[in-house]
Amino acid sequence: MRYIFTRLGFYFLAFLFAVTINFFLPRMMPGDPISSFLGRLAQSGGQITPETIAALEALYGYSTSVPLWQQFIGYLQSIMVGEWGVSTRFFQPVIEVLGRGTQWTLLLVGGYLLISYTLTTFLGIYVAWKRGTWADSLITVGSVVISSIPAVVMALLLYFAFASNLGWFPTGYAYDPALDPAYTWEFVSSVLYHLALPMIAMVLLGMGNVMGMRSNMINQLGEDFIVMGWAKGVRDRKVMFSYGARNAILPMITSFAMSVGAIFGGSLIIEIIFNYPGLGQVMFQAMLARDYPLIQGYLLMMTIMVLSANFIADMLLFALDPRLRTALD
Amino acid sequence: MKFLKSLKAMFLSNPKASVGASMVLIIFVLCFGAPLFTDYEPNARIARPHQAPSADHIVGTTRMGRDVLSQTLYGGRTSIMVGFVAGGFVMLMAMVVGISAGYFGGWVDNILSFFTNMVMVIPSLPLMLVLAAFLDQVSPFVIAVIIGATSWPWGARVIRAQTLSIRNRDFIHAAEVMGERKRRMLFFEVMPNMMSILASCLIGTIIYAIMTEATLGFIGLGDPLSVTWGVMLYNAQQTSAIRIGAWWEILAPSVMLASLAIGLALINFSIDEVSNPKLRAQRIMAKFRREQKVEAKKKAAAIRNAGSEPMEAKA
Numbered sequence: 001m002r003y004i005f006t007r008l009g010f011y012f013l014a015f016l017f018a019v020t021i022n023f024f025l026p027r028m029m030p031g032d033p034i035s036s037f038l039g040r041l042a043q044s045g046g047q048i049t050p051e052t053i054a055a056l057e058a059l060y061g062y063s064t065s066v067p068l069w070q071q072f073i074g075y076l077q078s079i080m081v082g083e084w085g086v087s088t089r090f091f092q093p094v095i096e097v098l099g100r101g102t103q104w105t106l107l108l109v110g111g112y113l114l115i116s117y118t119l120t121t122f123l124g125i126y127v128a129w130k131r132g133t134w135a136d137s138l139i140t141v142g143s144v145v146i147s148s149i150p151a152v153v154m155a156l157l158l159y160f161a162f163a164s165n166l167g168w169f170p171t172g173y174a175y176d177p178a179l180d181p182a183y184t185w186e187f188v189s190s191v192l193y194h195l196a197l198p199m200i201a202m203v204l205l206g207m208g209n210v211m212g213m214r215s216n217m218i219n220q221l222g223e224d225f226i227v228m229g230w231a232k233g234v235r236d237r238k239v240m241f242s243y244g245a246r247n248a249i250l251p252m253i254t255s256f257a258m259s260v261g262a263i264f265g266g267s268l269i270i271e272i273i274f275n276y277p278g279l280g281q282v283m284f285q286a287m288l289a290r291d292y293p294l295i296q297g298y299l300l301m302m303t304i305m306v307l308s309a310n311f312i313a314d315m316l317l318f319a320l321d322p323r324l325r326t327a328l329d
Numbered sequence: 330m331k332f333l334k335s336l337k338a339m340f341l342s343n344p345k346a347s348v349g350a351s352m353v354l355i356i357f358v359l360c361f362g363a364p365l366f367t368d369y370e371p372n373a374r375i376a377r378p379h380q381a382p383s384a385d386h387i388v389g390t391t392r393m394g395r396d397v398l399s400q401t402l403y404g405g406r407t408s409i410m411v412g413f414v415a416g417g418f419v420m421l422m423a424m425v426v427g428i429s430a431g432y433f434g435g436w437v438d439n440i441l442s443f444f445t446n447m448v449m450v451i452p453s454l455p456l457m458l459v460l461a462a463f464l465d466q467v468s469p470f471v472i473a474v475i476i477g478a479t480s481w482p483w484g485a486r487v488i489r490a491q492t493l494s495i496r497n498r499d500f501i502h503a504a505e506v507m508g509e510r511k512r513r514m515l516f517f518e519v520m521p522n523m524m525s526i527l528a529s530c531l532i533g534t535i536i537y538a539i540m541t542e543a544t545l546g547f548i549g550l551g552d553p554l555s556v557t558w559g560v561m562l563y564n565a566q567q568t569s570a571i572r573i574g575a576w577w578e579i580l581a582p583s584v585m586l587a588s589l590a591i592g593l594a595l596i597n598f599s600i601d602e603v604s605n606p607k608l609r610a611q612r613i614m615a616k617f618r619r620e621q622k623v624e625a626k627k628k629a630a631a632i633r634n635a636g637s638e639p640m641e642a643k644a
Binding site: 010011013014017018021022025026132141144145147148149150151152153156157159160164165211215258261262264265268269272283284287288290292295296298299302303306307310 | 614
């Protein structure tokens with residue numbers, strides 16, 4: 001129990017750290033968002049009155065008259081109650097815009113984690129078992145080569161070949177815009193169809209995990225208890241899964257926790273290229289319009305998701321590794 | 330001749346590393362010797378827009394009528410430089426933090442590890458996007474610095490773990506007893522023993538930095554006047570090269586990016602294989618098994634021959 005609370009405390013501190021970055025960054029940068037907004041307004045021939053400036057200051061929570069630490073406290077309060085500001089691109093509360101994108105990103109990333117980790121774990125176990133054979137060389141070298149292709153390149157090429165040129169997959173949207181969201185087969189299949197190509201791209205990019213699983217498994221297969229298993233006459237399949245893989249999976253969960261930030265980063269570029277309406281797409285729109293409240297909200301949302309994934313990984317390790325439990329109790 | 334022979338032997342003994350190294354070498358020669366391979370300036374309008382590949386323009390022209398080949402080669406210089414500068418920066422941070430945390434232990438380790446973990450759980454790509462957005466279209470060098478500042482924790486953690494395991498070996502205790510100074514211990518006792526980890530970490534970060542530069546450039550955060558692979562992809566996307574079917578504009582930087590990354594990854598892969606004793610043992614075992622098989626075949630053939638000879642004699 002104490003372990004869980006320590007972790008939760010750490011995640012809370014990390015979240016505060018992200019909030020602090022978010023607060024101080026715009027204030028440290030040359031030129032503030034308000035004067036850049038005013039500049040754009042003046043360019044388009046808009047009226048600038050003291051009321052406009054006051055309204056903008058209220059909008060951004062950014063002011064020159066209030067001391068910095070008071071601004072910071074106010075910022076923290078509004079973050080905690082879910083007031084993340086108003087998007088200047090969509091003219092809606094940031095949290096609503098982000099919420100719309102988050103569901104699709106969670107679908108994409110969640111599906112990716114399920115497919116990719118199942119696939120790479122089993123492949124890793126298999127090639128470690130067959131190490132030194134041609135199947136091993138083929139799969140390991142192949143996965144290294146495929147996973148080291150940059151995400152931008154992989155996504156662009158797949159999109160160009162299969163969506164734009166051959167037309168096998170849709171070129172945008174999360175589902176057919178002619179359909180209404182409902183739990184019907186028609187709608188669900190449309191969602192899956194639109195999800196397929198971005199998902200394939202992500203799974204291909206994640207093939208590098210085969211290497212991690214393989215080397216964990218090889219390390220485990222060198223241990224004495226494996227020899228003991230064989231000496232006792234335990235069947236191969238049981239040695240492979242119950243003796244070797246069970247231990248080899250544990251470092252994979254740690255590496256999952258370490259790479260989850262990169263996975264969300266990868267989903268960003270995939271969503272942009274495949275026009276998939278997730279968080280990445282929202283971020284791209286915000287980027288193009290220099291919508292600072294939305295950009296900052298995006299960083300906070302990402303941090304929350306990564307922290308939650310880390311917490312889930314902690315709990316999984318706790319449940320799967322008896323050594324961890326006994327050491328802590 | 331002798332040189333060629335030894336080269337061939339090296340190639341055969343470690344094909345993955347050799348293929349990777351030659352890929353990287355070819356790209357380096359192409360990019361840094363760009364004037365030898367193309368007559369055009371990367372930013373000069375020299376033809377009509379969106380020309381398909383032809384003898385004059387081997388990989389066609391862009392929307393702006395610029396030669397794609399020369400853009401790819403000259404742009405590669407910047408992309409590679411960003412990769413190496415950022416990679417070096419990340420390594421420096423990771424080494425300082427990782428080695429001091431692992432070596433000094435105690436409260437130094439606690440503080441540094443806490444800080445490392447904190448930065449690690451903040452997703453680095455979104456953080457970079459926020460930084461770059463506030464800096465507004467930044468030069469390639471600033472992109473390298475941003476990548477460096479946000480991406481060091483992973484390396485720091487790996488290096489710390491390795492330092493911890495070296496720290497408790499006998500030769501370090503022996504050096505301590507002999508009264509060696511701290512600086513000498515760090516640089517002459519600890520560091521040489523983790524060279525392979527440092528090397529593979531450095532190559533890993535360079536791959537990561539080159540990819541990230543391409544990503545940031547593609548999203549439109551790079552300076553639009555600079556020529557890098559990321560900015561080329563951004564321009565291609567912005568001028569809807571895909572919809573028009575101008576595949577050459579996308580393909581040229583993509584192929585270069587992918588081959589550089591794959592080449593570096595293959596080198597990294599074989600560094601791992603050489604430095605990890607368990608993986609190395611497995612290669613030696615595979616060779617041993619192959620030889621055993623050949624041996625067994627020879628024996629079988631010998632027995633068969635021996636078996637058939639008397640028959641012939643009888644006949």
